[in-house]
Amino acid sequence: MKQSFAQAFMYSPNSGSASIKEEYTITVYTENHIGLLTRISILFSRRKINIESLNTSPSEIPGIHRFNIVIHETEEVVKKLVRQIEKQVEVLKAYYNTNDEIIWQEMALYKVPTSEIAAKAKVERLLRQYGARAVVIRNDYTVFETTGHREETDQLIEVLAPFGLIEFVRSARVAIIKASAGFHEKLREFEQAEPGEEVIENEYLDKQQEVFSM
């Protein structure tokens, strides 16, 4: 009964041991409202859980936002957290998944001196091997880009380090749930039936001189 309840309520076919910490990707569908990022992030900081990666962006449905949050925790903790996230008034739905239930990518940019690249033909071969491509080529530097899992983007840092890597940056994880078709349909119908409202921003920040204040 306990297990069937958990499975009915949460999107998680994983029923492994609850006390082992592993990587979980939390997917949250939300309204696009100011302050919601805080409301979600403080649920983690309140419990002193480190967020490994956080991405927020529009979802495939206009008007609905999507968070991807990666944490390293036990399923028990993640399950309770996801319920607290779902409890937020402006959250539509939250899921948690282990890595084998999702397809995910991170993107990384690498800035390297062009002179080094040009001098050493080996680099070109390496880049091809790691699926990287050049996005900017200037006299002074070149920027490469690659996407992949953490280990893959990490490996390319090591490979490029001897060639004078100047700067490196990696994006948050973006993830797609393998078995998400059902919810996608529901979400689309939901947005069609009741379109989201536009976010209202502060229109007065640049009008200090024009407004009387006391």
Next chain:
Amino acid sequence: MEVATAPAKANTTQPIMNITGSEVVIRSLLAEGASTVFGYPGGAIMPIYDALYDFNDQLQHILVRHEQGAIHAAQGFARTSGKTGVVFATSGPGATNLVTGLADAMIDSTPVVCITGQVFAHLLGTDAFQETDVINITAPVTKWNYQVTDASEISEVIAKAFYIAASGRPGPVLVDITKNAQVQKIDFAGHTPCKHIRSYRPKPQVRNEFVEAAAKLINEAERPYILFGQGVILGNAESEFKAFVEKSGIPAAWTLLGLSALPTDHPLNVGMLGMHGNYGPNVLTNECDVLIAIGMRFDDRVTGRLDKYAKQAKIIHLDIDPAEIDKNVKATVPVWGDCKETLPLLTNLVAQKQHTAWVQRFRDMMDEEKQAVINHECDPKSGEMTMGEVINLLNRLTNGDAVIVTDVGQHQMVACRYATFNQSRSNVTSGGLGTMGFALPAAIGAKYGAPNRPVVAVIGDGGFQMTLQELGTIMQFGADVKIIILNNNFLGMVRQWQELFLEKRYSFVDITSPDFVQVAKGYYIDGQRITDRSHLEAGLQTMLNHKGSYLLEVMVAKENNVFPMVPQGCGVAEIRLK
């Protein structure tokens, strides 16, 4: 324009041209059925107070002495009336003074709407005078909050605020309104109450298969046991609950906030749960075979050590908040939903039964507890006065019809253990947060929420000194609140722990008090101090008969302990009688 006490209807107000955002605030509050506001003015909320000036006959405003008093009063109002409490406060310190009350209302699920003034929108983030980031400061302690920067948003946001505060599992909501939005003129189309927010599910869908599974477990149980919490009161499900208890014949024990949902003298009301709860209800938690938790959240003060809590029992958990299921105690059968809906479904399916021998075990253990603790605490006959005897006498003189508001500490545990109640919404206390200073302002609000009932605040000498400035509110507005200070010249609960667990190292619990009766007299409130048992009954009677507020200070035993007690880190069955 409708009268202030009329309930909100859809589209109750007519379009009005060219009015200020502040007037929209007031008109929206009236349309939501608000009748009383507790508040304190200041620079950033002045336009709203200016609009209030013209509506004073419809919207009663109680000027408190500190914003914390305003929100506790609004909580007291909500708890006795079942309506949403409303608070006004200004920006900066006015708003930050609300934080304790917001946290209290959040953890105790109290519906409150706070309207705070904010600096002009163009000044946000400039460290303007009395600017503070109220939305982010209050995010963790509000069910929802929102900053309004344009008057056109006001009515809809207030509608949402009331809907969110009162629906589902209730809670506090804060609406921060910048001053430009308050003074901005708009055409107001009328206020429409909110009935739905697309991303918000106040109640989970009731699933019959789980109700059936729960009924099956109950019908097969030999020693079933009900734990009930405030959910029964918040769901207005007292009669549905009583019907369930009576048909199933199952003994029922209450959490601190569930108190008064079932009359004290009901034959199946077996007493209080938790650290200072009754002996039987704690011990027998670990002997029942099916535990039915209704509208309660298995707080650590109720469960003690979780790995020694009801391990033998199958657990049925009824709750409106899905996040509470499995949070602390794993449910064998979860019954999501509003207990007003789920209880009748369950009552239908359970067999009519009597568990005579099982109920008798609670009674036998109550007798043991009486011998060991209660008889002496409530009727000591000689020696120093006890807190219990004050409550016991109060029960006799009020016949259990009073609203009792308590603060936090020993007096709270004693009052909740021994006070008798005939009707629901009679017990107002700070449960989850344990906010000292809660009782005096909450009692003021409780009186406005239940104007025809006697309201008695029972407060310790420590807690009273945290918010005693609210005597000024009583003085000015004449709230008929009876105040009993149980003075043991100590911060008694901390002292008790220091005595029991820290070898009597009384570190800063010896608190000196002013002459409370003279303080009250300074506020033109009558009172007296009782130092001798022979004057206690007459003193209580004088207080209850007095027209208007009255303060009775009772000097009780300095080093008395509240028992029974489940020591921290112990299981409920390890409860100590002494």
